[in-house]
Amino acid sequence: MPRSFGRGFWINCALAVGSVLVVLAALEVGCRLFARPPLDRTDLNVGWASIEGLGQVDPVLGYRLLPDRAVAEYVTNNLGYRAAPVAVPKPEGVYRILCLGGSTTIGSNAGHNRYTYPAILNDFFAIALAGTGKTVEVINGGVFGYHSWHSVLRLEAERRLLAPDMVVVMDGINDVMAAYNTPTQALEQGRERLSDRLGGLVNKPGAAGTEPAFAARRLLGQSALYRTSSRVLPETLAKTGLFAAILQRKLDLFGYAANMERLVADDTAHGVETILVNYPWIVRPDSTPAIERGRIPFPLQDSHYAVYGFGRQAIAAANRAVAEKTGVPLVDPQPLFDRLTENPAAIADLYSDTMHFTRYGNFILAQAIYPRLAEDPGLQRFLGGMRLPAAGELAERFPELSDWPALRREPDGKWRLLGFAPAMAVTGAQNLVESMDGSWIVDQPADAAKPARLTLVLLETPRQAGLVALPRSASPQDVVAIDRVGEGGRQRILTFAAETRGAWTPAQRPVALALPADCRAGDVFEVTLTGKDAQLWRFGSRILFPGQLLLGP
Template identity: 25%
Template sequence: MKKFLYILLPTLLLCLPAALGYWAGTHAMAAQVDKTIQWVEKGETLAGVLSVTKLTDEQRNNYKNAYSNPAVDAGVISWAVPNQPTPFVGTAPSPGQHQNAYINSWQMRNRQELQNPKPAGVYRIFLTGGSTAYGSGAPSQEQTIGGILEGLLNRATGKKDGVRYEVFTFANPAWSSTHERIAIENYLSELQPDLIISLSGNNDVFWADAGRNVLWFNAFADEYYQTLANAALKIGGRKALSDLPQVRPAPQQVPASTVAYRLEKNVRIGAHALQNVGVNWVFFLQPTLSVTKKGLTRREGDFLSASKDYYLDCYKAMSSSLSSLALKNFRFVDLSGMFDHLSSAEDMFLDQFHFGDKGNAAIANAIHAELSKQLGSGTQRP
């Protein structure tokens, strides 16, 4: 026994530094992963975003001007909703309550669950888009664009035709038109929609401004999960995932004509998928700070992008491309100038892309006005 211990002890002593080194490395990696997770979690609320983003005093202290109620609590306002891996779109909102956001089991920002098959007497609308459509900055679930729109439809149109309108919001911060097209083609078209509406366009320009190809790129949540996967691989002594050259951003902005071409490609594919199930699609080009002719308040002006001219060029190209499409089940509505008549006396934009409840209500009313032109019989579709 003593002989065995004499042999074992040196072996243990030799292995101890390696074991301690492995433990220390694992502990350091775990700490780094935890730091990454905490940083991402900061972005889940408006208050968190305000605390970690480099802003002027005007931007940070006067955000409440974009809300009708100045007592709004930024600490409970959902901003970047937690995501989880989701088939074919990379990631989408994780079901559950996240601050003032409720995500149902279908990953839609709705308190109610979607019933499948669809109940009789229901007119089902799906709203797709990025963070604006999702409702980043909305002071409550009911004051998202989808929530306001559903109320407008049921109070006005629904009372006339005896139909109950549902608006389910399947949108996610940072999604491009490619994410929306895949969601429409593979998912929403199978859930008995009567109408698809999109509030979109801005994120295609946002990613193109960063040199990304919206047909083949990783969004923020994709990169986050890749970071976590690489950390796990490193702890396990494995190689990190390969860097894909096709996904790397280009060193320059994507030409405006290419931005418009890629958006049109997604629209054509999505419209074809919906035509196969007899569903129409209305695409609303969303308002954004860089293209508005609104008189800007000092706070809004501080958010104005250095890429303003690029956004103007891209929006012009996208609007021209989509307005000239002759597809039976597709209609394009340009809302980019809907705030042009407003003066600098009132804040409307929360930042470059988002809105408080005042902006959400204005957009929902504009969408409702367009839909009401052809809704009313309970069976008509725009």
């Protein structure tokens, strides 16, 4: 007689299966959070993807910049630096300063070579020393993705080639991110061999995303459970102090402080001055992730709020300890950046994203560093004790930088658009209704049942990359689309909609455009607004704005 299974049996089976699923889910979360391949090549060489067309593989450093290249806003000189041509050997009567660091030194998103902080320092000294017969040359030695290991490993060769009198170093943020992304076990086993491994860890063009492990991680990364855990766990651990303790150990294993000490010792042994610079972080230590998410106008991966908060205090503490131990100067621009961004609206004036600076941010950074360089004993000996102008006096000579905030109220109470928003003209409109919000025109459909269309022509070629638009939406059905119509045909450069119904996206929040590099005067732009709450904000007939836009009321 067949055995019958009662209700209790099936309940027990369901409980057993449920328990297994819970365990598997826990393991999946644990693997996604902690189990990664040892020394993943994208952890230690994070910059290659940024330099395709500019970079080449290097057996020691992983990659370096090619000489005499021009890609987008980046132009390299005869030696592969984002700087003016450099004479080798160093001419007589030249005091040479080499700035080392990653993308925050090379000046990602600055718009032009001359708007990086080393280039601005170079211009400061050129103006200060005009007619004196003295030359202070500042070379931008920054490379996308470089961290303290790169600085240490490249310095000997750079010294032989350039014969610098002073080295300015602003490392730290890439060290923190590499330590965070690299498993502790890999750091324990590989720290002493990092110098041998950088060359083999290059994320070569075309390779990213092709490995099975990478593809599997990307697929599993779609899990809402993982995304929630990756946000909540670091924030929860941060409150207990455990997260900082874990990351501090990883940063120590990675070797940031040891690398800074080694770099200073090597410089000193060769008679080269060293100045350390604290990278000014966008996050605030007295805040919370929830507050920062509302304060910072750029998307930042949830778990990185805790990482950035740790990095801010850990790198500053490490630099301070190295400076006290070795006697080298330390420049800390963080208080200045904190003061200038007390109003959250000003954050986009100094930062182009969560890591990099606008040209104005680089201008402020250069003003913070310049006084310490000007008073350096070695430089003063070279100048014969010459008094140099103050940073404020020099800053007045750079109106295109000091006036960078994109909107400024005039005495008549109106807003004047500064910066480099290209001029446009409206050539057609269909089913469009305009309203005013301060000095801004807000476009949306007159009849919600039909799309609204706005056609504009570009009157001047954009003078910088990284342009943004200002769309707004209240639901996934309220869609803002922008097409560029040029010689190459029609190209979609923006599709924007709110993620959830009934939740307006922030007003005047810049959204990046996929604008092609060959965009030029005469191109036509067609805006399509679908849904009653699809909006586009424009200033007169301008719809394209600098990514560093600072918005007024």
